[in-house]
Every structure is written in C-alpha cells, then in structure tokens.
Amino acid sequence: MSFTSISFLLFLGILIVLYYALPKKIQWIVLLAASYVFYFFAGVKYFAFILFTTITTYLVTTYMDRNNKAKDAYMAEHKAEMSREEKKEYKQKVKKKNRLWFVITIAVNFGILFFCKLLLIEPFNTWAAGTPGISFLSIGLPMGMSFYMFQSMGYVIDVYREKAEALRNPFKVALFTAFFPQLVQGPISKFEQLKESLFSEHRFDRQAVAFGMQRMMWGFFKKMVIADRMAIAIGGLRATEQTGVAFFVMTIFYSIQLYADFSGGIDIAIGIGETLGIKMPENFIRPYFSMNIADYWRRWHITLNEWMKTYIFYPINVSGPMLKLSLKARAKIGRLGMRLPVYIGALLTWLGTGVWHGFNWKFIVWGLINCIVIVASEELSPVYDKFHNKTHLRDHKGYAVFQIIRTFLMMNLIRSTDLFENVGLYFKNIGSLCWNFNFHILTDGTLGKIGITTADYLIVLCGVIIMFIVSLIQEKTGKSVRENMQSIPRVVRYIILGAFLIIIIVFGYYGIGFESGNFIYGKI
Amino acid sequence: MKKKLIAIIAITVIIVAAALLFFQALLVPKYMGEAFKEGALIAEYYDNAGDNDVLFVGDCEVYENVSPITLWEEYGITSYIRGSAQQLTWQSYYLLEDMLKYEKPKVIIFNVLAMKYGSWKEAGTKAEREAYNRMSIDGMRWSKAKWDCIQVSMTDEERENGGAWSYIFPLLRFHSRWDEVSAEDWQYLFHRDQVSDNGYLMKTGVVPVEGEYHDMPLADYTFSDLVIEYLDKMRVLCEENDIQFVLMKAPTLYPIWHDEYEEQVEAYAEKYGLVYINLLEHIEDMGIDWQTDTYDAGLHLNVYGAEKLSHYLGQVLMDECPGLEDRRTDESVSGKWALKVEKYMNRKNALEKGE
Known part of the structure; x- marks a missing residue:
C-alpha cells in the first residue's frame, strides 16, 4: 500500500475517523492495529522480521530496565553503607550483566539487517533467489527494515545507557517499532522524541x-x-x-x-x-540553502545523521581506547594526533552511513568522499578564516549566494555516485x-x-x-x-x-x- | 462563525468538485476520430434502448459484420449490437445484464470468437487489454453489472494502479492526457455524435484477401472454465427472462476458428438445445466475395459484406427463432426505424464519397 495510492488514502481516512471516534485511551492500540494492517499489505512474509525485532527489543529493554531499577533501589537503600569504590564496582557489575544481552540483541538484529542487505548483492543474491524460503529476500529488504531497526536499536542503546526508561507494555514497544508513517522511509525517531506524543491521548x-x-x-x-x-x-x-x-x-x-x-x-x-x-522529528531543513557541506549534513536526512552521531560517532570519540590513542598521538605528532579519534570516528560513521544505504562500492565511496570533504574543511577552517578576514568576502551578500551555489554543486557531484x-x-x-x-x-x-x-x-x-x-x-x-x-x-x-x-x-x-x-x- | 466556516468549506468543495468534473470531461478520450470510434459504441446503446427484438453481444465480429438496418429493411427485425473491441465473454455477460434493465428482447445472439480467450492475458498485451477494457466498460452506466464487469476484467497492472477507482473517476486514468488535449476534446466536451447505426460501425473501404491465413498450433484448445462459467451465465439469464439464446460465429477469416473450438461450441449448443449459426460454413450461400466485401483482407467485412451477411442471417433468424416477427407495419417502431434507415443511407453515401 503506497502512500500515493487511493487505497492508502482510504485507509488513512478510516483510521482518522476511528482514531478520534473511539475512546482516547485506546488511540495507541488503534495505531498499532493500523500499523500492522499497513505492514501486512507490504507482505505477510516480512512480518516475522519486524516481530522478531519488537520481541527482542521488548525483552532486552525490560530486562535491563529491571536491573537498573533494582540497582538504583539497592544503592538508595545502602547509600550510607557503601563506599565510592563499592558503588562503582556495583554499578559495573550491573552494567556487565546488562551488557551481555544488550550486545547479543544488537548483534543479532543488526546481523539480520546485514544479512538481508548482503542478499541484495552478488553472488549472495543469486544464491538467495534459488533458495526456498528466503528467495523473497533477493528482491528487496523487508519494508522499512533499515528504518525500524535503527529506531528500535537506538531505543535499546538509550535504555542500556539509562537515558530512557523501558516501556513495560510489549504492545507499546510494537507500536514504537512499527508506527506506519515512519516505516516507508523514516524519519528515524529517537525514543525520547516520539514517546510523549505517540502514547498520549489526543483530542481532535x-x-x-x-x-x-x-x-x-x-x-x-x-x-x-x-x-x-x-x-x-x-x-x-x-x-x-x-x-x-x-x-x-x-x-x-x-x-x-x-x-x-x-x-x-x-x-x-x-x-x-x-x-x-x-x-x-524533521528530516530536512532546506538543505539546498546550505553554506558548506557540514551545514548541508545538518539539514539533510537529519534523523539518520543524528542517529549516527549519537550512537556511533560520539561513543567512538569518547571511548577509552580512543582517549588513550589521542594522548599518545598528541605526544608524538601534536594537534593532528589529538584529532585522530575524530578522524577515525568520522571515517567509521561515514562508512556506516554508506553501508546503511546498501552494500555497494558506490555507497562506500560516497561515504568516504563526504568524510574527506567534511574533515578537510574542518581542518582547513583556520586558513579559510584568515582568508575571509583579509578579503572581507563574508561581508558581501553575494558571497553567501556563492557559498550556497558552490555547496549545491559539490553535493550534486557527490550525490551522483548513486546513479x-x-x-x-x-x-x-x-x-x-x-x-x-x-x-x-x-x-x-x-x-x-x-x-x-x-x-x-x-x-x-x-x-x-x-x-x-x-x-x-x-x-x-x-x-x-x-x-x-x-x-x-x-x-x-x-x-x-x-x-x-x-x-x-x-x-x-x-x-x-x-x-x-x-x-x-x-x-x- | 461556525456556519460561515461550513459555508466556505462547502463552497470550496463544490468548486473543486466542479473543476475536477470539468477536467474529467475534457481529458477522457472521446473516440470520435476515425481511428478509435469503437470506444464510443458501448455508451451509444442508451439512446437506442427500449424496443429491440434481437440483441447482439460480442467483439468486432458483430459490430463490423452485421447490419441491423438491413435486418429491419428486409425482415422487419428490430435489433441492436452491443459490441466492443475485443469484448471478452464475461464482458458480454455483464453488458447483457445491463441491457436487460432497459428492455426485454426476444432473442440474444452471442458471437463465440471471444471464447478462445480464457483470460485477459491471452487477449493481447496488458496495455492493449487495458485499452480494450476501457472501450468495453467506460461507456456503461453505473450499475452492479458495471462494477462486477470491472472486477472480473481488470488486468494486474490496473489492479495495482488504482483498481476500480480509475473506473469510478476516469480522471485518475486519463489525467496524463493534459498535454494531448485536441480540438476534438473541446468539441465533444459535453456531447458525443452517434458513430454507429444501432451498434454497427460502418466501413466502406475494400482491401481484398490475398492468400490464406495460418496460425501456430496451440497446445490446448479447450475453452477455459471462466469462459464456460460466463457462457452458462448468459444462457441461464436468457432462460430466466424467457429469451432465446443463440450462438453465432461470424464468417471472417482471421483469427482462425479452429475445428477444436467448433466441436466444443457445437457440443454445448446440442447439450442445451441452442441454435448455433456458424456463418463460416455459409460464405458461398451469403455470396460474400473476399475480393470486394472486406475492408481489411478478410478480418472484417465492409458494409457490402455486412449487408449480404445480414440478408442471409435475417432469414435464418426468422426460420429458427419463433418469437421473432416482421414489425415493418408496427407503427410504434416503423417511424423511428425509417429515420435510422435515412441516417444509415446518408452515412453510407458520405463514406462512399470519402467525406
């Protein structure tokens, strides 16, 4: 059921009437039912995938949340008796307990996404096409998999990091995963962005x-x-x-x-x-008005970039090994060394973004070009600043227009790797x-x-x-x-x-x- | 305030709906040009319904080969042809259902050629089939018969692209014609000319037959279950309405009517006691000359061939269909038919002069 089909408009019309006519308490249930109906139209065979992600997300988040809450309760009760080290040790113990299932859940779910994307390229595609039971995966990914997977795993990471409380109701997790407007091509919402309005009651x-x-x-x-x-x-x-x-x-x-x-x-x-x-959340803020590539990526496919930044780039940057590397490199090669984790983080993030688009060299190259251009322009910004201060070009309105056109044309070329x-x-x-x-x-x-x-x-x-x-x-x-x-x-x-x-x-x-x-x- | 808002919304809805109806009227094909007049046939019936003793259904083998005017002039038979290009068996049934709402004929004649098409997939490419569906269905007035006809006729591509909605609102199908709008579209925005003579589409050209037609042998000549299901439906519908159901095969040379098809139709007619007129077996009796009586080398007859065929068919019908009578002295219809004859002659003269 395509967004642009009459059957979809009919489906939406019926949903809106039911949504506002039925008791507000069950609005989210109506949404879940509608989302599953929408997904069923995409193909019953794909349903097992989204169900698996939903169930694993629910199980691991409630497990981790229970552990976290038990830890908080225990620490509050024994606050006075525990030393700083004991508290730290106890926290680490709970974290370790959570980490096992957290890693398994993330690995299995992303493994499925990885596997399904792999089946779209040769020689795996030919193998899948001829293998009973999975031949349907050779045609394309299950609908919305790249989007709902990132959204769900983002939620799992948030709960693991204790940035979000887990939903106790499995059906609410199901709705968060399968909310139908987002299934086709996003936006990829963070749990904190969506939970309030998704589960609350709405008057007409x-x-x-x-x-x-x-x-x-x-x-x-x-x-x-x-x-x-x-x-x-x-x-x-x-x-x-x-x-x-x-x-x-x-x-x-x-x-x-x-x-x-x-x-x-x-x-x-x-x-x-x-x-x-x-x-x-918005996914675009007039990207073709960007003044430079970094600005462009703050305006284009915002939710994916936010996801990548939050869950890949920053964690890599502040990870223990990277901090150690930064210190060592700084001692040897100065400022460039200090920035090494940023480069590595950016490289991995852009490779990840490329791979998210598909297992294809064109996406890898696309990611690398973006990474190189952004890192280079960041590193060269002091030179640009000097130049601009000398020439006062920034004072001219026409220069902003030039920057916009330049960025558009550059992105034009980079983007055309897709073709x-x-x-x-x-x-x-x-x-x-x-x-x-x-x-x-x-x-x-x-x-x-x-x-x-x-x-x-x-x-x-x-x-x-x-x-x-x-x-x-x-x-x-x-x-x-x-x-x-x-x-x-x-x-x-x-x-x-x-x-x-x-x-x-x-x-x-x-x-x-x-x-x-x-x-x-x-x-x- | 609320009343004002409702009024503004209502007026806006009316204006938008009127604009959409206007665009729909402008953009739907008019089928008035020489090339695709077939598309206008189905809708024309409603102006001529009401007092026909014989109704024909079928594909081009009826609307190009039988002249109701000759049947009237020579035998006093009032008839109408509800034919359309590549009309499939199930479409014939629903067109019959539709016609029986407007009149009760004494005889219904179904041309059997379309029975060879067991599904839409066998009757041309999906694009051709969609075009033929449009020509067979769009002209029908809205009724359950039309709805059912749409449901059984749609190609896979039609189902995937709006389905029945594009029949309910043809603008959804023909909106892309906005850059092909011609003088014809403006001329026929709100009306259409009659392109046929009681469903007969007249052609006066002559292209003689040269050589013989051959076909690739088929693996299986058996009519599909769907075809038989709808043939049964037509037969039962006629029985229920006390109408004689007659089967006919027009005498055109291509598509080839194989012996295997013939045997099945004969067996069906015999099983149910139906009259079956295979005019392919009476070409000489009719006096059809393939050098002068066809406009496309034997695929269809021209008006001279159609008149010969109708002259012969009329006698067969008078002999085989006891319900039929000569109505030339029936004043309730003779005046109307005199006008039809006049129009027919004018059309024939005009076409012969190349106007």
Whole structure:
C-alpha cells in the first residue's frame, strides 16, 4: 500500500475517523492495529522480521530496565553503607550483566539487517533467489527494515545507557517499532522524541488535522508532480552517453528528484503524524540553502545523521581506547594526533552511513568522499578564516549566494555516485566534465527524447520555482508556509488549497504506465 | 462563525468538485476520430434502448459484420449490437445484464470468437487489454453489472494502479492526457455524435484477401472454465427472462476458428438445445466475395459484406427463432426505424464519397 495510492488514502481516512471516534485511551492500540494492517499489505512474509525485532527489543529493554531499577533501589537503600569504590564496582557489575544481552540483541538484529542487505548483492543474491524460503529476500529488504531497526536499536542503546526508561507494555514497544508513517522511509525517531506524543491521548484538533493534510498535500506535490517526472528523464539520460553536459544535467535532475522524492515522502509521513496529533522529528531543513557541506549534513536526512552521531560517532570519540590513542598521538605528532579519534570516528560513521544505504562500492565511496570533504574543511577552517578576514568576502551578500551555489554543486557531484553501479564510470564521467563537454546534447534535441515532453519540463520548472519560493519563505520567516497562510482570508486560502489539489490530480505522475508510488529511500 | 466556516468549506468543495468534473470531461478520450470510434459504441446503446427484438453481444465480429438496418429493411427485425473491441465473454455477460434493465428482447445472439480467450492475458498485451477494457466498460452506466464487469476484467497492472477507482473517476486514468488535449476534446466536451447505426460501425473501404491465413498450433484448445462459467451465465439469464439464446460465429477469416473450438461450441449448443449459426460454413450461400466485401483482407467485412451477411442471417433468424416477427407495419417502431434507415443511407453515401 503506497502512500500515493487511493487505497492508502482510504485507509488513512478510516483510521482518522476511528482514531478520534473511539475512546482516547485506546488511540495507541488503534495505531498499532493500523500499523500492522499497513505492514501486512507490504507482505505477510516480512512480518516475522519486524516481530522478531519488537520481541527482542521488548525483552532486552525490560530486562535491563529491571536491573537498573533494582540497582538504583539497592544503592538508595545502602547509600550510607557503601563506599565510592563499592558503588562503582556495583554499578559495573550491573552494567556487565546488562551488557551481555544488550550486545547479543544488537548483534543479532543488526546481523539480520546485514544479512538481508548482503542478499541484495552478488553472488549472495543469486544464491538467495534459488533458495526456498528466503528467495523473497533477493528482491528487496523487508519494508522499512533499515528504518525500524535503527529506531528500535537506538531505543535499546538509550535504555542500556539509562537515558530512557523501558516501556513495560510489549504492545507499546510494537507500536514504537512499527508506527506506519515512519516505516516507508523514516524519519528515524529517537525514543525520547516520539514517546510523549505517540502514547498520549489526543483530542481532535481541526487546525492540526488541517495542517497535517496540507503537509501531506505538499509531499504529494513534490513526489508526484516533480520527482516522478524527473525519474523518467534520468532513466532517459542513462541511455545517452552520460558524459560532459549530459552527466551534469543528469546530476542536476537527480538532485531535484532525490530532494522532491525523499523530502516529499517525509512531508507525507510527518503530515500523517500531524493529522493524528503525533509529532515526528524533521528530516530536512532546506538543505539546498546550505553554506558548506557540514551545514548541508545538518539539514539533510537529519534523523539518520543524528542517529549516527549519537550512537556511533560520539561513543567512538569518547571511548577509552580512543582517549588513550589521542594522548599518545598528541605526544608524538601534536594537534593532528589529538584529532585522530575524530578522524577515525568520522571515517567509521561515514562508512556506516554508506553501508546503511546498501552494500555497494558506490555507497562506500560516497561515504568516504563526504568524510574527506567534511574533515578537510574542518581542518582547513583556520586558513579559510584568515582568508575571509583579509578579503572581507563574508561581508558581501553575494558571497553567501556563492557559498550556497558552490555547496549545491559539490553535493550534486557527490550525490551522483548513486546513479552509477560502477564507481569507475562515475569518476570517468566526472573527469569528462573537464575534457568531453558534449554541449551538442543541449541543442540536438537529446533532452526532448528522454521520456518527458517540453510541457513536462515546464511543469518541473514551475514546481522547482514553487519549492524554492516556499523554502525562501520558510528560511526568511522561520515559519511554515501553512502558518504564514493563516493571515490570508480563509476563502482565498481554501481556493489556493483546492487549486493545489487539482494540480496534483491532473499533473501528477501516477496510474497505468507510470512507475509511481515507490520512494527512492523506500528501497534502502 | 461556525456556519460561515461550513459555508466556505462547502463552497470550496463544490468548486473543486466542479473543476475536477470539468477536467474529467475534457481529458477522457472521446473516440470520435476515425481511428478509435469503437470506444464510443458501448455508451451509444442508451439512446437506442427500449424496443429491440434481437440483441447482439460480442467483439468486432458483430459490430463490423452485421447490419441491423438491413435486418429491419428486409425482415422487419428490430435489433441492436452491443459490441466492443475485443469484448471478452464475461464482458458480454455483464453488458447483457445491463441491457436487460432497459428492455426485454426476444432473442440474444452471442458471437463465440471471444471464447478462445480464457483470460485477459491471452487477449493481447496488458496495455492493449487495458485499452480494450476501457472501450468495453467506460461507456456503461453505473450499475452492479458495471462494477462486477470491472472486477472480473481488470488486468494486474490496473489492479495495482488504482483498481476500480480509475473506473469510478476516469480522471485518475486519463489525467496524463493534459498535454494531448485536441480540438476534438473541446468539441465533444459535453456531447458525443452517434458513430454507429444501432451498434454497427460502418466501413466502406475494400482491401481484398490475398492468400490464406495460418496460425501456430496451440497446445490446448479447450475453452477455459471462466469462459464456460460466463457462457452458462448468459444462457441461464436468457432462460430466466424467457429469451432465446443463440450462438453465432461470424464468417471472417482471421483469427482462425479452429475445428477444436467448433466441436466444443457445437457440443454445448446440442447439450442445451441452442441454435448455433456458424456463418463460416455459409460464405458461398451469403455470396460474400473476399475480393470486394472486406475492408481489411478478410478480418472484417465492409458494409457490402455486412449487408449480404445480414440478408442471409435475417432469414435464418426468422426460420429458427419463433418469437421473432416482421414489425415493418408496427407503427410504434416503423417511424423511428425509417429515420435510422435515412441516417444509415446518408452515412453510407458520405463514406462512399470519402467525406
């Protein structure tokens, strides 16, 4: 059941009615039932996976929480009698007790994710395709596995670190794991971010429901009117030489497609949450307005990056071995040595992020390039500062625009690793930008033969302009367009929304003959 | 305040709905151009329903080969052809169900060629099949018969892409035509011309038959259970409504009507005491000349062939169907049919002149 299908809208409509009509105490149960119905539509055979993650998450978190609570109670009772060392020793003992099952749970769950991702590449894919019982895993990952696994394991780590209290009700754990708007492509919520609104009671709030629907509509527009059109054009460009200008145009198209597709899907997910009174974390903050790559990664796929930072980068950085390494290296090679754990942490984090996207060299290379660019720009920042202080470039408004365009173009090139299964070809095509321009594709009609018409180009152009204006308004006012629109007379507002709905229905790419409904990140 | 809000919402909903209906009317195919007139046939029936003694259902073998005007002129038989391109057996059944809500004929004739298609997968590519489904179903008025017809007819791709919703709101299917809107779409925004003569789609061209048609042998010629199920349904429906059910095979040369098919239809007709008219066996009796009476080398008849066929068929029907009578002196229908004859002759003259 795709977010962009009529059956999904019907499903959501029924859910909203039931959600607000039934007693508020059981709202979360209604959500769980709806989430499982949604998951069943994705394929019954996948259900065992999410159930396994849910059960193991519940068992280990309640076990650790019980131990932690018993420890706290014991220490409070014997506070006066215990020495500092005894307290430390006792804490360590409990930690060790928890660690065993914690490590097993994390290893087994990530092992499953690892295994399933492995089956998507050769020669494992061929083996899986021919092996009864698991042949379905050769086609793709169980729906949302990369997302629900990270969300659940984040919760397990939080409980282990005593940053969160475990849920005592297994069905609530099930809902946290399988909450359906997040299953397709995130966002990956942290337990503390979601628990409050997910399990609390919600009154019907007309404004919130209307806002949620408007956000969903915005997502449908991005996905169905812009992203799916660009997907056709990129498919068409793949059949061309893909060098020089063709490569550059393809990277621009891909940047438009990926943003409209991914952020559109997230808009739909967050919009669904809003109609149900549930607040999910934002995953994008106008990433194409970033001034540098580090800024970009604070604005793009925020929840994954937060996860990676919280659960991989920081723990590596502050781990005992790294601190020791830092001290030793500092003594030998000075400041660079002190920064060694940061480099190692960044490298492992970016490799992890790459692998999360899939076991493919293109993702590894993508992660490495990001890592190198970010680390280099951080290390060179004193040089930049000197340069900027001398030239006063930062005082000019035009320089900010230059930085934005520069960052966009850099990310454009880095991101386009996605487009090539062969990493060598990717670098060759980047090289072609310098020696094989192929300007003729702009004039010989090639762009008119890649599956979309002149009218389609016009629609995409209008769509991109609308997205740009909306982003600009958000950036300038710090408020969403929906909030800004509240000052417009209601009649005008409704007419604008009605027109928007008609635009989506008429100009959307959906139905027979269109490969709509699948989100790029839905396959990860 | 609340009343004002409700009023604003209601007005907005009405405006949006009206706009969507407008776009739907603009973007659905009109089938008025020469190439795809078949698509307009099913909807035309409703303007001609009510007093037909004979109803035909089936694929192009009925709407291209039988002339109801000749049947009227020569035998006083009032008839209508509810045919559509590649109409499958189950679609014929639901079209029959639909027609019986508007009239009670004395004879129903089903052309058996479509029985060779055991499922939509055997009747063309999924894209072709979807186009044929549209031509056979979209023109039906909303009823349980239409709903059931949709359910049994949809291709896998249709089921995955909106399913029945795109039949309920055709804009969901045809929205992508926004960049193909032509003068025809504006011209026929709110009305359609009659493209047929009581369901007969007239062609006057001549493309003679050259050589013989051959087919690859099939592994199995047995009609599918689904086909037999719907043939039974048609037969039972006729029995329940006291209508004579007749089977017919038009005399066209391709697709080839294999002996194995023939044997099964003959056995079925014999089992249930049905009249079966295989016109392939009477080509000479009808006087059909494959050099002059076909517009596409024997796949379909032109108007001259259709008139010869109808001349022959009319006599067979008068002989085999005791319920039929010559109604040329029946004033309740003769005036109306005189106008139909006039339109038919005008159309024929115009086509012959190449207008």
